[in-house]
Amino acid sequence: MATKKFRLLSIILLSQFLLAQNKTAIPLNEVVVSDTQLKNFSSSQSVLKLNDSIISKNQSSLTSLLNYNSVIYFKENGLGMVSSPSFRGTTAQQTSVVWNGININSQLLGQTDFNTVSTRGYNSIDVKAGGGSVVYGSGAIGGTIHLNNDLKFSNTFKNNLEVYYGDFNTLSTIYAVTAATNKWSTNASFTRNSSDNDYKFIGKQGKNSNGEFYNTNFSTAIGYKLDAKNTIKLYSESYDGERHFSITSPNATKTKYQDFNTRNLLAWTSIFGKSVSNMKLAYITEHYKYFDDIEEEDFTSGEVKSFIAKYDFVYAFSSKINLNTLFDYNKSNAFGSGVGNNSRQVGGISVLMKQYITEKWNYELSARKEISDVYKSPLLFSAGTTIDFSSLYQFKFNISRNFRVPTFNDLYWETGGNLDLKPENSYQLELGNNFRYKDFNVSATFYASKITDMIRWLPTNTGNWSPFNTDNVSIYGFETLGSWKKNFNSHNFGINATYSYTVSLDDKNNNQLFYVPYHKATAAGSYSYKRFNSYYQFMFVGAVFTTSDNDPKNILSDYTISNLGMDYNFSKKNVFKIGFKVANLWNEIYESLPSRLMPGRNLTLYLTLNY
Amino acid sequence: MNFKNVFLGIFASALLLASCTNDDTTENKMPLGAYDKGVIVLNEGNFGTPNGSVSFISNDYAVINNIFGIENSNKPLGDVVQSLSFSEDKAFIVVNNSNTVEVVNRYTFKSIATITDQIKNPRYSVVLNGKLYVTNAKTKSVNVYDAKTYNFLEVIAVNKVVEKIITANGKLYITNGAYGSGTSVTVINPQINNAMSSITVENGVNAIEEKSGSVYVLSGNAEKSKLYKINTTNDTATAIESTVLKNAKNMDIDGEKIYYTVGNNAYVMALNATSFSEAPLFSIPDGGYFTFYAFNVIDGKIYSANVNGFTAAGTVKIFSSTGAELKSVTVGMGPNGFYSNN
Numbered sequence: 001m002a003t004k005k006f007r008l009l010s011i012i013l014l015s016q017f018l019l020a021q022n023k024t025a026i027p028l029n030e031v032v033v034s035d036t037q038l039k040n041f042s043s044s045q046s047v048l049k050l051n052d053s054i055i056s057k058n059q060s061s062l063t064s065l066l067n068y069n070s071v072i073y074f075k076e077n078g079l080g081m082v083s084s085p086s087f088r089g090t091t092a093q094q095t096s097v098v099w100n101g102i103n104i105n106s107q108l109l110g111q112t113d114f115n116t117v118s119t120r121g122y123n124s125i126d127v128k129a130g131g132g133s134v135v136y137g138s139g140a141i142g143g144t145i146h147l148n149n150d151l152k153f154s155n156t157f158k159n160n161l162e163v164y165y166g167d168f169n170t171l172s173t174i175y176a177v178t179a180a181t182n183k184w185s186t187n188a189s190f191t192r193n194s195s196d197n198d199y200k201f202i203g204k205q206g207k208n209s210n211g212e213f214y215n216t217n218f219s220t221a222i223g224y225k226l227d228a229k230n231t232i233k234l235y236s237e238s239y240d241g242e243r244h245f246s247i248t249s250p251n252a253t254k255t256k257y258q259d260f261n262t263r264n265l266l267a268w269t270s271i272f273g274k275s276v277s278n279m280k281l282a283y284i285t286e287h288y289k290y291f292d293d294i295e296e297e298d299f300t301s302g303e304v305k306s307f308i309a310k311y312d313f314v315y316a317f318s319s320k321i322n323l324n325t326l327f328d329y330n331k332s333n334a335f336g337s338g339v340g341n342n343s344r345q346v347g348g349i350s351v352l353m354k355q356y357i358t359e360k361w362n363y364e365l366s367a368r369k370e371i372s373d374v375y376k377s378p379l380l381f382s383a384g385t386t387i388d389f390s391s392l393y394q395f396k397f398n399i400s401r402n403f404r405v406p407t408f409n410d411l412y413w414e415t416g417g418n419l420d421l422k423p424e425n426s427y428q429l430e431l432g433n434n435f436r437y438k439d440f441n442v443s444a445t446f447y448a449s450k451i452t453d454m455i456r457w458l459p460t461n462t463g464n465w466s467p468f469n470t471d472n473v474s475i476y477g478f479e480t481l482g483s484w485k486k487n488f489n490s491h492n493f494g495i496n497a498t499y500s501y502t503v504s505l506d507d508k509n510n511n512q513l514f515y516v517p518y519h520k521a522t523a524a525g526s527y528s529y530k531r532f533n534s535y536y537q538f539m540f541v542g543a544v545f546t547t548s549d550n551d552p553k554n555i556l557s558d559y560t561i562s563n564l565g566m567d568y569n570f571s572k573k574n575v576f577k578i579g580f581k582v583a584n585l586w587n588e589i590y591e592s593l594p595s596r597l598m599p600g601r602n603l604t605l606y607l608t609l610n611y
Numbered sequence: 612m613n614f615k616n617v618f619l620g621i622f623a624s625a626l627l628l629a630s631c632t633n634d635d636t637t638e639n640k641m642p643l644g645a646y647d648k649g650v651i652v653l654n655e656g657n658f659g660t661p662n663g664s665v666s667f668i669s670n671d672y673a674v675i676n677n678i679f680g681i682e683n684s685n686k687p688l689g690d691v692v693q694s695l696s697f698s699e700d701k702a703f704i705v706v707n708n709s710n711t712v713e714v715v716n717r718y719t720f721k722s723i724a725t726i727t728d729q730i731k732n733p734r735y736s737v738v739l740n741g742k743l744y745v746t747n748a749k750t751k752s753v754n755v756y757d758a759k760t761y762n763f764l765e766v767i768a769v770n771k772v773v774e775k776i777i778t779a780n781g782k783l784y785i786t787n788g789a790y791g792s793g794t795s796v797t798v799i800n801p802q803i804n805n806a807m808s809s810i811t812v813e814n815g816v817n818a819i820e821e822k823s824g825s826v827y828v829l830s831g832n833a834e835k836s837k838l839y840k841i842n843t844t845n846d847t848a849t850a851i852e853s854t855v856l857k858n859a860k861n862m863d864i865d866g867e868k869i870y871y872t873v874g875n876n877a878y879v880m881a882l883n884a885t886s887f888s889e890a891p892l893f894s895i896p897d898g899g900y901f902t903f904y905a906f907n908v909i910d911g912k913i914y915s916a917n918v919n920g921f922t923a924a925g926t927v928k929i930f931s932s933t934g935a936e937l938k939s940v941t942v943g944m945g946p947n948g949f950y951s952n953n
Binding site: 253594 | 660661730732749899900919944
């Protein structure tokens with residue numbers, strides 16, 4: 001605890017130290033994004049942007065936000081417990097979470113637990129479907145989730161306080177301050193979430209037992225313009241959380257899990273004529289402790305510290321051709337129960353190019369090669385094009401090769417780790433169609449992918465488990481995203497909707513992968529009139545098989561969940577908003593994993609102050 | 612799939628060999644319930660998901676799955692249904708990860724009681740002189756309960772790994788090994804104040820059986836396999852060994868024959884054999900560690916289970932005593948042991 005406090009303190013002190021180096025003022029008014037490749041080299045793929053107003057309408061976990069607003073399917077071991085995504089029919093390790101341009105999937109597990117990411121500190125969260133390994137590296141196969149702290153350089157001083165309190169003693173508080181001039185910009189937030197999470201089951205006896213959790217997230221982003229050509233940015237975040245894992249039989253041994261993660265990123269952007277150079281240094285740590293009996297002191301633990309250096313150089317040959325070269329180096333040290341003490345180094349080079357053939361037709365080409373001291377890496381690529389046939393219709397095409405590298409556990413697990421593993425390999429193809437008509441926006445994307453050498457842990461003759469490159473999967477599907485907006489006489493209407501159809505087949509037997517639904521749909525409607533605001537969220541998740549033989553006896557039924565919220569802003573000038581949200585309005589009985597019932601109807605009250 | 616790596620160690624601990632329990636055959640004229648005259652199959656379920664279950668295979672191979680659920684209003688049995696022991700008309704089902712011992716009528720499978728007191732990570736059980744003895748892995752002890760009232764009576768501290776437990780000559784014999792290691796058998800004599808002694812065996816103790824007053828113990832490791840016969844009067848052991856057969860396991864005695872497995876081969880030898888039989892009786896496809904996840908011989912028939920990677924319902928294959936396949940049936944998730952209910 002003392003060290004955690006010390007680390008927090010160091011982050012704060014460091015921030016002040018950097019601020020103290022302030023020099024001459026350069027008048028430039030702009031928003032600086034943290035992830036330039038997402039902005040500049042993703043036009044041939046589908047990107048869904050979730051802004052802060054959508055973020056605040058959802059529970060604080062990344063699971064909840066994406067469940068109700070994207071095509072991603074989640075398996076949750078009960079509310080707030082371990083949560084794994086399946087994006088475009090892939091595994092949890094094939095979706096990468098990218099924080100300000102840096103891949104933060106666990107190096108031990110290869111995946112992010114989406115209930116250990118608190119959303120409320122970010123300005124926006126982008127959901128990019130499809131491959132992205134050329135820029136984001138390992139795991140960017142099903143898609144990537146981008147957590148962004150964007151910095152605004154204009155005179156601002158704003159305090160934001162949000163308090164949410166609801167059933168099961170669930171409390172979520174965020175305090176954020178944004179202060180900026182045209183020369184420097186800072187954005188800091190503190191988030192605390194906690195819940196007893198002891199909801200009564202609906203439709204059967206009992207309640208969620210041993211499900212309590214809390215987490216604290218502290219985040220800062222600071223940007224400083226040295227002069228007209230140089231900007232320094234520092235992003236820093238720490239997450240400290242503890243969850244008890246809910247039990248499925250009343251007398252089972254109670255367990256708990258603690259996460260402590262820190263992320264620090266220093267970026268220096270320089271503009272020289274037609275080129276932009278971006279130097280990034282990042283230090284990312286992850287640390288877990290697992291207590292297999294909460295009544296005992298014993299725990300198992302693991303820790304990974306990663307140092308990442310990235311150099312990113314963009315050269316504009318003309319207003320129509322951009323070339324971007326990325327060099328990066330990553331050194332990770334892992335130590336802990338089961339994995340011993342190991343390190344690995346990865347160096348990579350990516351080249352990205354984008355050309356506008358005409359104003360309405362561009363293409364993007366990119367490739368990446370990694371060299372690692374542990375595994376062999378394939379040449380990755382992505383090629384895409386975007387054509388605006390008319391103001392109504394835009395066509396997109398993208399083909400890419402992506403991968404996922406073995407995790408530290410896969411390689412070094414003391415009983416069974418396999419150093420001969422190859423990375424998982426994926427080819428994918430997508431065709432996108434965007435239609436725009438007046439206030440309607442609809443996109444329809446068809447995709448197909450082939451994933452080979454999937455890593456799976458299997459028992460061996462020695463009694464240990466070892467990972468092998470064994471499974472091959474063929475996936476195809478269809479996604480559509482739609483939105484509609486209408487304003488008249490202070491009445492504002494808005495609708496956002498998604499639908500996905502996913503077929504993900506195990507090549508061994510042509511069975512649908514278990515826990516991949518064929519259908520998922522979401523919809524959110526909002527209506528506001530002057531200072532009154534209301535919204536309705538809807539999610540449909542189709543039935544999933546729970547066994548690999550697709551036995552119809554072993555399925556989880558489909559479910560339809562709706563949430564309703566309303567608020568009123570009592571302040572004319574600023575924000576003084578009081579509202580409520582009813583989750584699972586129709587009290588649907590549902591679970592995304594067997595014996596892991598989710599809560600019934602529950603109420604949250606909230607207050608938002610913004611001055 | 613998710614979190615597999617973190618839980619690997621724990622999950623691995625759920626993977627143990629099936630027990631071999633042969634009750635003396637009782638000659639009943641009339642069936643005493645729907646599940647009399649046949650074989651009880653324990654399906655351990657997925658670790659952390661309470662989908663463990665019990666199947667019944669009648670002597671003419673009719674299968675009824677989920678019999679505990681059917682007879683008890685779909686009450687969940689729990690997960691990692693580890694082992695079962697019989698006493699009179701009762702069956703005691705040890706549910707490892709749910710920390711319970713379910714007491715049911717062995718013929719009707721109606722629930723009678725659920726024992727939870729002092730139970731943490733239970734493994735195997737046996738009844739002797741009106742007392743139920745449960746090996747409790749977390750506390751490295753044997754917990755004692757009244758076999759009629761199910762009240763907790765006492766803890767016998769062993770301070771070693773405690774796994775399989777059987778009775779012979781009025782005493783308790785407990786293997787001190789799991790996951791292919793372990794070098795002793797603990798003997799407890801309840802008649803003389805739980806006096807405790809230990810018999811050293813080859814590393815890798817994994818099976819224990821009583822036959823005609825003697826206790827047979829099998830150890831297997833990467834160098835050799837060794838079978839002990841313990842004289843239960845003075846608790847001294849004689850042994851035969853094979854360095855050709857390594858990692859032998861699944862020893863089960865049926866009639867005057869001893870059956871066992873090595874890798875994906877099954878073997879048989881006479882009860883009084885002076886050396887291991889090294890010629891396989893039959894083979895099944897190699898499924899790594901899951902091969903012969905359950906293996907028992909009941910009334911001249913060999914029952915073996917394939918857990919299908921714990922991602923789909925398990926398959927049971929029944930062979931004749933000469934190794935001819937008689938029948939293949941589908942049971943529940945993760946079958947790990949067969950128990951005669953004849």
